[in-house]
Amino acid sequence: MNIYDIAKKSGVSIATISRVINGGKNVSKKTYDKVLAVIEEEGYTPNVFARGLGLNTMETIGILVSDVADPYYAQMISYLTTKLHNLGLNVLLGCTGNSLENKNRELQMLLDKRVDAIFLAGSSQQELRGNQAIKSAAKKIPVIMVNGRINAPGIINVASNDQEAIYSSVFKLHNSGFSKPLYVFNTYTYSAHQKMAGFKKACSELGKQKAFLRENMLQLPNTLEEMSAAILKLIDADKEFDCVIGSEDMLAIAAQKALKERDLKMPVIGYNNSILAKVSSPTLTSIDNRLEELCSKAVKLFHETTTGSPSSTYVTLDCQLIERDSFRTENNTK
Amino acid sequence: MNIYDIAKKSGVSIATISRVINGGKNVSKKTYDKVLAVIEEEGYTPNVFARGLGLNTMETIGILVSDVADPYYAQMISYLTTKLHNLGLNVLLGCTGNSLENKNRELQMLLDKRVDAIFLAGSSQQELRGNQAIKSAAKKIPVIMVNGRINAPGIINVASNDQEAIYSSVFKLHNSGFSKPLYVFNTYTYSAHQKMAGFKKACSELGKQKAFLRENMLQLPNTLEEMSAAILKLIDADKEFDCVIGSEDMLAIAAQKALKERDLKMPVIGYNNSILAKVSSPTLTSIDNRLEELCSKAVKLFHETTTGSPSSTYVTLDCQLIERDSFRTENNTK
Numbered sequence: 001m002n003i004y005d006i007a008k009k010s011g012v013s014i015a016t017i018s019r020v021i022n023g024g025k026n027v028s029k030k031t032y033d034k035v036l037a038v039i040e041e042e043g044y045t046p047n048v049f050a051r052g053l054g055l056n057t058m059e060t061i062g063i064l065v066s067d068v069a070d071p072y073y074a075q076m077i078s079y080l081t082t083k084l085h086n087l088g089l090n091v092l093l094g095c096t097g098n099s100l101e102n103k104n105r106e107l108q109m110l111l112d113k114r115v116d117a118i119f120l121a122g123s124s125q126q127e128l129r130g131n132q133a134i135k136s137a138a139k140k141i142p143v144i145m146v147n148g149r150i151n152a153p154g155i156i157n158v159a160s161n162d163q164e165a166i167y168s169s170v171f172k173l174h175n176s177g178f179s180k181p182l183y184v185f186n187t188y189t190y191s192a193h194q195k196m197a198g199f200k201k202a203c204s205e206l207g208k209q210k211a212f213l214r215e216n217m218l219q220l221p222n223t224l225e226e227m228s229a230a231i232l233k234l235i236d237a238d239k240e241f242d243c244v245i246g247s248e249d250m251l252a253i254a255a256q257k258a259l260k261e262r263d264l265k266m267p268v269i270g271y272n273n274s275i276l277a278k279v280s281s282p283t284l285t286s287i288d289n290r291l292e293e294l295c296s297k298a299v300k301l302f303h304e305t306t307t308g309s310p311s312s313t314y315v316t317l318d319c320q321l322i323e324r325d326s327f328r329t330e331n332n333t334k
Numbered sequence: 335m336n337i338y339d340i341a342k343k344s345g346v347s348i349a350t351i352s353r354v355i356n357g358g359k360n361v362s363k364k365t366y367d368k369v370l371a372v373i374e375e376e377g378y379t380p381n382v383f384a385r386g387l388g389l390n391t392m393e394t395i396g397i398l399v400s401d402v403a404d405p406y407y408a409q410m411i412s413y414l415t416t417k418l419h420n421l422g423l424n425v426l427l428g429c430t431g432n433s434l435e436n437k438n439r440e441l442q443m444l445l446d447k448r449v450d451a452i453f454l455a456g457s458s459q460q461e462l463r464g465n466q467a468i469k470s471a472a473k474k475i476p477v478i479m480v481n482g483r484i485n486a487p488g489i490i491n492v493a494s495n496d497q498e499a500i501y502s503s504v505f506k507l508h509n510s511g512f513s514k515p516l517y518v519f520n521t522y523t524y525s526a527h528q529k530m531a532g533f534k535k536a537c538s539e540l541g542k543q544k545a546f547l548r549e550n551m552l553q554l555p556n557t558l559e560e561m562s563a564a565i566l567k568l569i570d571a572d573k574e575f576d577c578v579i580g581s582e583d584m585l586a587i588a589a590q591k592a593l594k595e596r597d598l599k600m601p602v603i604g605y606n607n608s609i610l611a612k613v614s615s616p617t618l619t620s621i622d623n624r625l626e627e628l629c630s631k632a633v634k635l636f637h638e639t640t641t642g643s644p645s646s647t648y649v650t651l652d653c654q655l656i657e658r659d660s661f662r663t664e665n666n667t668k
Contacts, residue, residue, distance in 0.1 A: 004435070060443070068427075069412035071405050078403035081429040085436075090443045093402075093427035095415040101338070102419075109394070109424045113447050224612055253613055278558055279587055281615035 003088055010038045014088050060090040061302075062110035064103065065121040066189075068095045072248070072272050072291070076121050076146065079295035087303065098124050104133040117141050117302055123148030123190045142305040146298045148190045149314070156305070157314045158298040160289035162191050162271075165319035166198035166245065169269055169287065172321070172329055173243045174206055178267055182241035184231065184251045186220045195247050195271070216241055220251055227254030228261070235262050243267040243327070249276040249286055256280060256326065267327035282325035289319045337422050344372045348422045394424040395636075396449035398440055400456050400523075402429045406582070406606050406625070410455050410480065413629035421637065432458050438467040451475050451636055457482030457524045476639040480632045482524045483648070490639070491648045492632040494623035496525050496605075499653035500532035500579065503603055503621065506655070506663055507577045508540055512601055516575035518565065518585045520554045529581050529605070550575055554585055561588030562595070569596050577601040577661070583610040583620055590614060590660065601661035616659035623653045 007014045012031060019027045020035040027035075061084050065073050081091045092115060094106035110118060118137060123145060127134075131150050137143055138154035149157045170181055183199045185192055199217070218234060220227040231254060234241075243266050244259075246252030252270030259266060270277055273288035294317050304310040323329060341348040346365060353361045354369040361369075395418050399407050415425045426449060428440035444452060452471060457479060461468075465484050471477055472488035483491045504515055517533045519526055533551070552568060554561040565588060568575075577600050578593075580586030586604030593600060604611055607622035628651050638644040657663060 008435075060447075067412070068402070068415070069409045071408065074405065074408035075403045078401070078429065081402070082431075085431075090440075091429065092443075092447065093429070095412065095425065095427070097416075097419075106424075109426075113394075113426065224609065250609070275558065275584070275610070276613055279610055279613050 003086075006035070006038055006042065009042070010035045018088060060092055060113070060115050061117050061119065062092050062094065062113070062115035063119040063121055064094045064096055064106055064110065066096055066098050066103070066124065067122075068093075071274060073122055076291055076295060079292050080119055080121065080146070080299065083295060083299040087299070098127075100124075100127050103127055107133055107137060111137060111140075115141070117144065117305070119144045119146060119298065119302070120148055121146050125188050125190060125193055128190060142302055144298050144302045146294065151314075155313065156298070156301045156310055158294060158301065159190070159194070159316050160291075160294055161316045161318050162194040162289065163198035163201070165271075165287045165289070165321075166195045166247075167202045169245055169321065170199060170202035170206070173245075173267060173269070173327070174202075176267070176327075176329060178243035179206065180240055180242045181216060182234070182239075182244045182255070183217045183247070184220050184227075184244065184255060185217070185247035186222070186227075186251060187247070192247055199245065220254065224250065224254055224257070227251060228257040231255050231258035232261060235259075235264065241266075243269075245269045245271075247271055249274045249280075249284060252277075252284055252286070252326075253280045256282070256284070269321075269327055273322050277322070277324065280326075285324045285327040286322050287319050288322050290317055293317060337420075340369070340372055340376065343376070344369045352422060394426055394447070394449050395451050395453065396444035396447070397425060397427045397453045397455055398430055398437065398444065399427065400430050400432050400437070400458065402427075405608060407456055410625055410629060413626050414453055414455065414480070414633065417629060417633040421633070432460070434458075434461050437461055441467055441471060445471060445474075449475070451478065451639070453478045453480060453632065453636070454482055455480050459522050459524060459527055462524060476636055478632050478636045480628065485648075489647065490632070490635045490644055492628060492635065493524070493528070493650050494625075494628055495650045495652050496528040496623065497532035497535070499605075499621045499623065499655075500529045501536045503579055503655065504533060504536035504540070507579075507601060507603070507661070508536075510601070510661075510663060512577035513540065514574055514576045515550060516568070516573075516578045516589070517551045517581070518554050518561075518578065518589060519551070519581035520556070520561075520585060521581070526581055533579065554588065558584065558588055558591070561585060562591040565589050565592035566595060569593075569598065575600075577603075579603045579605075581605055583608045583614075583618060586611075586618055586620070586660075587614045590616070590618070603655075603661055607656050611656070611658065614660075619658045619661040620656050621653050622656050624651055627651060 003014050003017050007017050016027060017035060020032055063077060063080055065077055067073055084091050092113060094110055096103040096106045128148060128150060134143060134150060135152045138152055143154060144156045147159050173181055220230050235258060244255040246255060249270035249272050252268050253276055256268050270284045270286040273286040277284035277286040297315055301310045337348050337351050341351050350361060351369060354366055397411060397414055399411055401407055418425050426444060426447060428444055430437040430440045462482060462484060468477060468484060469486045472486055477488060478490045481493045507515055554564050569592060578589040580589060583604035583606050586602050587610055590602050604618045604620040607620040611618035611620040631649055635644040
């Protein structure tokens with residue numbers, strides 16, 4: 001039973017339900033009593049965030065996403081949208097691609113359509129550097145960066161702790177006897193930079209030479225076939241590595257394919273804990289960045305802005321390693 | 335070099351570029367000459383659809399999608415958005431979920447935001463039955479159904495020929511000696527109904543008893559694990575089937591997992607030709623419904639409405655079987 005069900009059963013709008021929940025201002029006694037009766041009858045507990053929500057002034061939230069075809073972002077949008085709908089808010093999405101120019105154009109379009117806040121789902125480093133348009137928008141309405149970071153007034157930053165997750169994975173592999181990790185990546189998002197920083201930090205602390213480290217990072221092309229081919233080339237060139245970490249599940253799976261083709265076995269770890277990790281063979285150990293909780297946190301902090309200041313403007317959420325057949329901390333020692 | 339690059343290089347808006355391309359009405363001689371010089375210098379050929387596009391009156395297109403977290407719909411939105419952006423149009427997305435009520439609410443929101451056309455990306459049967467809101471919208475602006483069908487003025491329908499694709503797959507399996515197909519599905523979209531109709535038609539023509547047919551259709555739950563468990567249950571109950579067709583790749587992969595667990599081998603065919611088909615082991619033979627061409631066709635027919643009547647209001651696009659290890663027409667005979 002949500003606010004829509006209550007509205008339907010009461011025969012009134014959700015705005016009216018909201019007004020009743022918030023004290024009954026501008027609601028007739030008759031309507032007020034009728035709605036309260038339905039609420040009590042159904043045992044409905046209004047979402048804590050819906051209280052105090054001025055539905056008449058805050059109706060439509062904009063979300064900007066760089067690449068909607070990426071299953072990770074598609075899932076992020078789905079979570080954000082559902083959670084915002086549950087607050088009785090409308091959601092408009094804009095798809096930007098990765099160029100700063102297009103992102104600014106889409107941002108302006110959402111502002112022209114008079115959205116009351118903007119979520120940015122994933123951000124490239126380029127966008128974060130040339131972020132004047134975002135900073136300007138944040139002077140007028142709340143801006144929430146999900147896996148991005150801009151320190152400016154009015155901007156809320158919520159990100160998973162990708163740096164720590166990759167950092168500790170390198171240590172886990174090392175402790176199991178695998179000390180020559182190959183790190184494969186293919187984008188330059190904020191998250192990608194965090195992950196790479198975690199990899200470099202761990203390798204450096206474990207006493208690797210910088211030259212060696214460079215050899216063991218490989219930027220992959222776009223399709224699964226091209227990715228596998230690039231890793232095969234590395235194997236055939238006798239590059240020394242004894243385990244693989246992928247910045248996304250798809251990249252780790254490309255490594256699995258290449259290793260299988262050369263009859264090699266070594267631990268492989270992916271990222272995102274997507275459906276691909278379950279489908280791959282062997283099933284893929286993957287870092288779960290707790291996307292749904294990340295989205296909940298982002299929506300919660302945004303919602304705090306509707307009644308005052310948010311309790312925080314920079315939040316990181318720890319990730320979790322989900323062990324499957326491609327690497328198990330206990331069994332998989334050299 | 336696209337219209338944006340030309341606009342940037344000329345130092346004018348894309349609306350001005352459009353006016354120049356369309357004959358130069360309301361453009362100063364100086365601007366007209368400058369833009370034409372840039373167009374000639376860059377060897378720019380305007381997209382045929384961008385000709386005659388009244389950018390001042392047709393600026394923002396709305397897309398409604400039921401489930402953005404579904405990779406198939408996410409990819410569909412990505413294609414539609416890119417193609418509409420290439421015409422110099424803005425795109426706003428609304429996520430509806432599957433209930434008719436929510437879809438109508440999101441439709442109204444897009445109309446309130448004054449979109450100039452609406453694309454519906456995937457439609458449930460329920461929506462198609464209770465489609466009064468869509469029909470009303472179509473009286474004011476073009477409505478384009480992508481994998482949906484409503485016969486009413488102002489509505490353009492573009493769909494892949496899912497019925498024929500499943501129908502001919504059953505025949506292909508039959509011709510290879512596999513005559514007891516199990517069909518697994520889990521949604522009730524327009525496409526799902528088409529696929530099921532194709533399965534029933536083929537089985538009926540191949541002389542199957544209705545009772546037998548019913549036993550060989552199984553509606554699956556939502557997660558990969560639950561899907562596999564449901565198919566395992568069927569295997570353990572000695573239900574007779576010798577090949578599997580899934581209405582989506584994920585469902586076919588669930589069948590592969592269940593079969594592997596019982597050491598059974600039989601042909602499996604999926605649908606959508608998604609990345610999952612390449613990642614699964616054995617790699618999955620899958621029906622490619624040519625999503626990008628479908629989206630191109632939808633955008634093309636929509637665009638024809640900006641200058642007159644569309645050349646067709648009901649188009650179907652044939653699918654293609656992409657053979658991989660899970661079933662090859664030639665090798666895989668009984």
